[in-house]
Every structure is written in structure tokens, then in C-alpha cells.
Amino acid sequence: MPPLAAAVGLLCGPAGAADEIHWTFTGPAAVTVDWRGTPEENALRYGTEPGNLAGLAVAAPPTPLPFSSAGPFWEARIGGLLEDTVYFYSIGNGPEHRFRTPPLRGGSGFVVFAEGDMGDAVTYPRMGLLQDLIGAEHPDFILAVGDLTYGNEHGQDAVDRHFNDVMAWSRDAAYMPAWGNHEWEDPEHDDPRNYKGRFDLPNPRTSPDAPAAGCCGEDWYWFDYGNVRFIAYPEPSSSGASWTEWATQARMLMTDAEADPDVDFIVTFGHRPAYSSGHHVGSSTLRDIMDDLGARYGKYVLNIAGHSHDYERTSPQNGIVHITVGTGGTGVGGDDAACRWTTCPPPSWSAWRAVRTGALRLAFSTAPDGKARIDGAFVCGPASLRDDVTCTAGQSLDTFSIEHGHTPQSAIGRIFRDLMFRIFGITANGRRAANRP
Ligand SMILES: [Fe+2]
Ligand SMILES: [Fe+2]
Numbered sequence: 001m002p003p004l005a006a007a008v009g010l011l012c013g014p015a016g017a018a019d020e021i022h023w024t025f026t027g028p029a030a031v032t033v034d035w036r037g038t039p040e041e042n043a044l045r046y047g048t049e050p051g052n053l054a055g056l057a058v059a060a061p062p063t064p065l066p067f068s069s070a071g072p073f074w075e076a077r078i079g080g081l082l083e084d085t086v087y088f089y090s091i092g093n094g095p096e097h098r099f100r101t102p103p104l105r106g107g108s109g110f111v112v113f114a115e116g117d118m119g120d121a122v123t124y125p126r127m128g129l130l131q132d133l134i135g136a137e138h139p140d141f142i143l144a145v146g147d148l149t150y151g152n153e154h155g156q157d158a159v160d161r162h163f164n165d166v167m168a169w170s171r172d173a174a175y176m177p178a179w180g181n182h183e184w185e186d187p188e189h190d191d192p193r194n195y196k197g198r199f200d201l202p203n204p205r206t207s208p209d210a211p212a213a214g215c216c217g218e219d220w221y222w223f224d225y226g227n228v229r230f231i232a233y234p235e236p237s238s239s240g241a242s243w244t245e246w247a248t249q250a251r252m253l254m255t256d257a258e259a260d261p262d263v264d265f266i267v268t269f270g271h272r273p274a275y276s277s278g279h280h281v282g283s284s285t286l287r288d289i290m291d292d293l294g295a296r297y298g299k300y301v302l303n304i305a306g307h308s309h310d311y312e313r314t315s316p317q318n319g320i321v322h323i324t325v326g327t328g329g330t331g332v333g334g335d336d337a338a339c340r341w342t343t344c345p346p347p348s349w350s351a352w353r354a355v356r357t358g359a360l361r362l363a364f365s366t367a368p369d370g371k372a373r374i375d376g377a378f379v380c381g382p383a384s385l386r387d388d389v390t391c392t393a394g395q396s397l398d399t400f401s402i403e404h405g406h407t408p409q410s411a412i413g414r415i416f417r418d419l420m421f422r423i424f425g426i427t428a429n430g431r432r433a434a435n436r437p
Pocket of ligand 2: 147180181182271306307308
């Protein structure tokens, strides 16, 4: 037994009592694991060979502290790892699972799933079935684009249930979240402490006017994974400052990525869609911001959102494919059986849409000639009476590819557009900005 193990009671707890286990990558050679466990389950062992877990990481209570249950909640930050390496780990006497540090810069060959608006499997049985489907695909990580638990509607038990339900994948694949309105807009019944406290995020950023509970920090974040720069975006604030500030920061991150030969693609993800014909339509403010970024940065090719409980992919808008995937388990579609959408037929920019529980699968690869690509599909989950497509669970619909970046507007074009924006508030698509900075 390692000397420290005795001090932290590492091997003394009941077998496998820890739950709500999930992890994030926090750098090229660092991950953080979060869980709920007994006072004795306050550390984990890890190593690169199964059954030989010589490393020891002692956990601490996270800040802010989640309040959905008594816990105790634990967070173990593990640095000094090897890059691009699979590790095996065990909490207490629990079973071995694995975490993996990100691929080397510029590397490819990984699979990501995205889903939003998930809830828990007691309230929404389809949520649990979908998480099982995702786990069976063994993705590298999951982008969870907000409205994670609906604890504000279904009670604090629903928060804990969600983090147990996602263990269908979250012990072996990283859980990378963005925040949705249900995480903060009803502070009498739930607030961001339950979420900011449960995750350690890479390159965390603070938004102006963020909700007081859980303040301050981890409102959004970014990370590089292989050949892709992923940038989360925050929830809007009443003053509009959170998105204006994000746009300024995103420009810097995208300028850096554009000049970096190891970055092939820029992907953003957050809760609210910029383009949506579902029951929550796209935000014109966000649309103007992203249209402008798309005109500037040729590597910016994909934005992923939730909020509207449906799946919808756009044709490229200023080079960006926008995908709404608010289909993680809660009820889907609008109430009108003749048209589950805000508009029927679809708007011209809507390339493919469906009312159906499911998730977005994204495979990132590089061909032998060095060309990077993204192959995506909507993976059907279990059926519901509201569906407007027919498929079997696990079947792929809407297969599509993004094979390269796009050509940004010329410098002269950008200067002209900047002038129009500063003087008249006219944006990249010729619209008047709804919320000028
Ligand atoms: Fe939602
Ligand atoms: Fe939402």
C-alpha cells in the first residue's frame, strides 16, 4: 500500500460506492476527475497499465460546492501526465475505468458526440437509453450543450440522477459541458454551483454579468484537441455584455488558431442556437456575431447548440455549419402535430432537420495526403410519438462531411465591413445589428 494511501483511507471504503464519476481534460497532460463518494473515497489511483495503478491523486472538495445532495463531493486534479496516453484509474475499491490525455497537437482520428437538453432517466426514460447508445460507441469525449439536468423543474434529486445516468459513458469519455438557461434562470430551485462545482474546465473564462450563484469563473472555456480548437460560449446576460465580451475574446483565440499550422478547424459550442427553425428560434445577436467571425476566419467551420428540442443542420452560413442538437432525452418538438417547427416548410438555410431523440456524432480524421475532414451524422435514439422521422435506435441519419476550411473575406472586405458595423451597425450579412457593442 502506498504510504499516503493509508493516510487518505484509500483502500478502506466499501467496494464501488463512489458515483457521479466523470472527468474533463484540463490541458495537454492534465485531467480532473470529479465524483461523489464516502469520506474514505477521497483519492484515486491511476497508471498506464491495467491492474498496475501506482499513481495516487488525492482529491479535495470542489469550489463552489454542489448542493444537490450531501455528497461528499470530490475533485482530483491530475497533472504531469503523458500526452496522448490512455490511463487506467480506480476510485476507492471501485472498478477500473480509463481516461485519456488529448492527442498531440495537429493529430486527428477521434470521435466526439454532442447532445443538449438531457435531463435524467427517471423523468425522461429516453435519456437513459440514449446515454447507453452513446457509451456503446466509445467516443473520446462528449460536448453537452446545456440544459443538462432540469433540476430546477424536477428537484435536486434529478441533478444527482443525471450525473449517475451519464456514467454510461462519463467514466471513460470526457464530459465537456456548456451551460444552458435551466442551469441558472430559476435560482430558487437550482443554480450554477451544482455545475461549476462539478467540473474543472480548461482555460476557464469569466463573463460579465454572470449569475451571482457560483460566481465567478467557468462561464465559458476553450481547449485544443488534436487538430481542432474548441471554444465554448456562455449564456447571454441581460445587458448583452457576456456575448459581446465573448466575441472579443473569440476573435483573439481564432486569430491565434488561424495562424497555427497544427489547427485545421475551429468549432464553437454553447446552448443557444444562432440559426434554428425549431420551437426556440435562433438568436439574431448570436447570428450576427458568428456571421462576422465566419467571414473573418476560414478555419471556423462548425457551431453546435441545443435549447430547441430538435435536430437541425444548416447549409454553411459565412462558412459555418450550424447544428442544433437539443435532443438529449427531454421531450422533442413543438405541440402542433402538423408542424413541430416554427416554420413549415423549412427556411432556405435549413439543410436537414428532424424531431427525434438522438445525438450528433462527429469523426475527425486526416487523409494520407494531409487533408483534414469532419464526418458527421445524427444518431437516432429511442422513438417518441412526436417524431417526424422514422428510424431505428442507433441508425445514422443526415450523414454529412466538412472537408476543409473556407476562404475568409479579403482584408479590404473586412475593413469595409468593420466600418459599416462601427458607423451604421450593419453586420456581415447586411443586417442591422440587434445589439451593437
Ligand atoms: Fe432545453
Ligand atoms: Fe434551453
